[in-house]
Amino acid sequence: MEMINCKINGIAVSVPKGATILEAAREAGVDIPTLCYLKEINEIGACRICVVEATGARGLVTACVYPVTEGMEVKTNTPKVQNARKINLELILSTHEKKCLSCVRSQDCELQTLCRDYGVEDSGKYDGFKPQYELDLSAPHLVRDNNKCILCRRCVAACEKQYVHVIGANDRGIDTHIGTPFEKQLDDVPCVSCGQCTVVCPTGALREKDNTDEVWEAIADPSKHVVVQTAPSIRATLGECFGMPIGTNVEGKMVAALRRLGFDKVFDTDFGADLTIVEEATEFIDRVKNGGVLPMITSCSPGWVKFAEYYYPELLEHLSSCKSPQQMVGAVIKTYYAQKNNIDPNDIVVVSIMPCTAKKFEVGRDDQSAAGVPDVDIALTTRELGRMIMRAGIDFVNLPDEQFDNPLSDDTGAAVIFGSTGGVMEAALRTANDLLTGKDNKDVEYKEVRGTAGLKEAVYNIAGIEVKVAVASGIENANYIMSRIKDGTADWHFIEIMCCPGGCVNGGGQPLQPASVRNFVDLTSLRAKALYEQDKAMKIRKSHKSPAIKKVYEEFFEKYGSHKAHEILHTSYVGRKKYR
Amino acid sequence: MQKKISKIPFKGTAEQEQKLKEVIDKYCDDQSRLMMVMQEAQDIYGYLPFEVQLMIADGMNVPLEKVYGIATFYSQFSLSPKGDYDISVCMGTACYVKGAGEIFERISQKLGIGADECTEDGKFSITACRCIGACGLAPVMTINDDVYGRLTPDDVDDILAKYANKA
Numbered sequence: 076m077e078m079i080n081c082k083i084n085g086i087a088v089s090v091p092k093g094a095t096i097l098e099a100a101r102e103a104g105v106d107i108p109t110l111c112y113l114k115e116i117n118e119i120g121a122c123r124i125c126v127v128e129a130t131g132a133r134g135l136v137t138a139c140v141y142p143v144t145e146g147m148e149v150k151t152n153t154p155k156v157q158n159a160r161k162i163n164l165e166l167i168l169s170t171h172e173k174k175c176l177s178c179v180r181s182q183d184c185e186l187q188t189l190c191r192d193y194g195v196e197d198s199g200k201y202d203g204f205k206p207q208y209e210l211d212l213s214a215p216h217l218v219r220d221n222n223k224c225i226l227c228r229r230c231v232a233a234c235e236k237q238y239v240h241v242i243g244a245n246d247r248g249i250d251t252h253i254g255t256p257f258e259k260q261l262d263d264v265p266c267v268s269c270g271q272c273t274v275v276c277p278t279g280a281l282r283e284k285d286n287t288d289e290v291w292e293a294i295a296d297p298s299k300h301v302v303v304q305t306a307p308s309i310r311a312t313l314g315e316c317f318g319m320p321i322g323t324n325v326e327g328k329m330v331a332a333l334r335r336l337g338f339d340k341v342f343d344t345d346f347g348a349d350l351t352i353v354e355e356a357t358e359f360i361d362r363v364k365n366g367g368v369l370p371m372i373t374s375c376s377p378g379w380v381k382f383a384e385y386y387y388p389e390l391l392e393h394l395s396s397c398k399s400p401q402q403m404v405g406a407v408i409k410t411y412y413a414q415k416n417n418i419d420p421n422d423i424v425v426v427s428i429m430p431c432t433a434k435k436f437e438v439g440r441d442d443q444s445a446a447g448v449p450d451v452d453i454a455l456t457t458r459e460l461g462r463m464i465m466r467a468g469i470d471f472v473n474l475p476d477e478q479f480d481n482p483l484s485d486d487t488g489a490a491v492i493f494g495s496t497g498g499v500m501e502a503a504l505r506t507a508n509d510l511l512t513g514k515d516n517k518d519v520e521y522k523e524v525r526g527t528a529g530l531k532e533a534v535y536n537i538a539g540i541e542v543k544v545a546v547a548s549g550i551e552n553a554n555y556i557m558s559r560i561k562d563g564t565a566d567w568h569f570i571e572i573m574c575c576p577g578g579c580v581n582g583g584g585q586p587l588q589p590a591s592v593r594n595f596v597d598l599t600s601l602r603a604k605a606l607y608e609q610d611k612a613m614k615i616r617k618s619h620k621s622p623a624i625k626k627v628y629e630e631f632f633e634k635y636g637s638h639k640a641h642e643i644l645h646t647s648y649v650g651r652k653k654y655r
Numbered sequence: 656m657q658k659k660i661s662k663i664p665f666k667g668t669a670e671q672e673q674k675l676k677e678v679i680d681k682y683c684d685d686q687s688r689l690m691m692v693m694q695e696a697q698d699i700y701g702y703l704p705f706e707v708q709l710m711i712a713d714g715m716n717v718p719l720e721k722v723y724g725i726a727t728f729y730s731q732f733s734l735s736p737k738g739d740y741d742i743s744v745c746m747g748t749a750c751y752v753k754g755a756g757e758i759f760e761r762i763s764q765k766l767g768i769g770a771d772e773c774t775e776d777g778k779f780s781i782t783a784c785r786c787i788g789a790c791g792l793a794p795v796m797t798i799n800d801d802v803y804g805r806l807t808p809d810d811v812d813d814i815l816a817k818y819a820n821k822a
Contacts, residue, residue, distance in 0.1 A: 235718075240720055240721065241718070241720055242720060243718075243720040243721060243723070243724040244724055244728075245657075245723065245724055245727045245728075246657045246658060246727045246728065247727070247728045250656060250657045252657075255720065256705075256708070256719040256722070256723040257660055257708075257723060258657075258660065654705070654709070
């Protein structure tokens, strides 16, 4: 590889040809601030916060896109550079709604941080014409507030990367704004609700719809039995809200915090994941044996399901009819658990803590009301839970470890890995292998489907049957899979699809990390590692071996795929009109 | 100003659709021809309403937002149809100093529409155009092929009435 020698603030470094000043500076241990830059997906040099002085260049250059040349000397912190950055920030502020005190992003806003770092004192220096935008509150999962938008286009890049592309820059000049086609409400365009835009937004312009007030009210209402469930991936990410290292497993502290918030019961969505697996594996075996529609595709990820409903309505019978783990837990709480404890399902409030903004959409879907009332009442993101814990004054980091409540606990390693791409497939294979061979197979690791690659394929021999599987994460890869099924070139039998790249650990509801971290740290792998480590350390690593699962079938559902199980744990899908 | 989106119902014909399909078929293998297709579509329909942009997006296999982003960026594209009577008020220097702004304002008030918009009955549309070279008659406007010069705001009502009463 051809190497380029250059100097950053006098520090000599050697970097591969084509490397940018930003990358070379990182090599030299020098941090250059950025705002619009997102590695590989938004390299447009638009915000000009990363400007530096470089020999051989005319004027200041944008470090994020400017390649280093042999012998180049770069200065990243001269008064000229600092002044230019400050003016750029003041110009950005000229159209920014500065309601920082009441902004959900206060203290983790990348713009606010930069303004502080560069000593922007007079935030109204270039006050002039300020376009006013109405808030878009149409979608159940997020709020679009263009008054706080700085036009960095990170959200557009994320949406485009997700192959959804329902937002982009409309109009021009001072009127330029991020909008949808024909300025439609977000709910009237084929947004899959993945929330990846909220994760990359540097300010408060895109944020999840906050449902925490409803939860506080429910907890305070003595007539309500308020039950909470937490998705597999939350234990691997919640710690980040409290400054803990990325990939710290905080399961015990999380349970303790939820109990201190006042929830009557703290259940684990892992129970629903195990339930999903036994039902889904049963459905898969049935499809294989009885000539059902193949390939069968998982249906845990509501963003993916919504995408299929918009773009491939003719292929919906490929989706497993299983509800997602979140909905299964809700359904079991409002039927089995309610009956067992003699509680009216109308008095139960099921709150779920999810890595996902699309879960807010899923709770309102049709055919998700096993007991005649919605299976799940309120879906919160990891971020919202973090804010609740903070508001309650709970010292999260120093909490003791506590256990989930019975009966919906006893999770398995299979359920824990649901939070990562490939996890559902591996869990299903563990169970399908046992069910088909009638044995307790010792080999439970299916490493071919692990890892953060967007598309993985493998062939397994299970009880003499050759099973071809595929695992896709990110809508771009999901679309590839579907286009193959559509044109008849797909020979897979079983496919796992997750909406967000890397699966739920990288979900749209997960804790925010600034671009300075996202650009250089593999968040997805670090978070997933915590889950696979927990799986490895667990005694029970197969869903059907979970005592809680055995019990619920003995006492309630009778057998896998029973009529009752179908009524309570399965659902249906509808083709959706893309534009309304 | 943001481009105004017309609320007038789409009245495309099968013949227009066929023409657009031919254009798309010709260029659909090359997404870099998107703007060319949009230009030809505007020639066919006179503007680029939702239905037309969706046909282009699907045909060229690009997201609708991409088409819409381009349509709102370039001033040559219109989201509003032209009326039966298309009024152009000259905003060239001579006309402007002779009060073309007031003429435009009066028409706009009278019809209840702004620049590049069309009345709901589809009868009138207005544009503020560049110098049409009839500076001696300033301020000037044209309605389709008819030219009106040396205008005062008070002339507007009578002129518009003439067209409003036409079939």
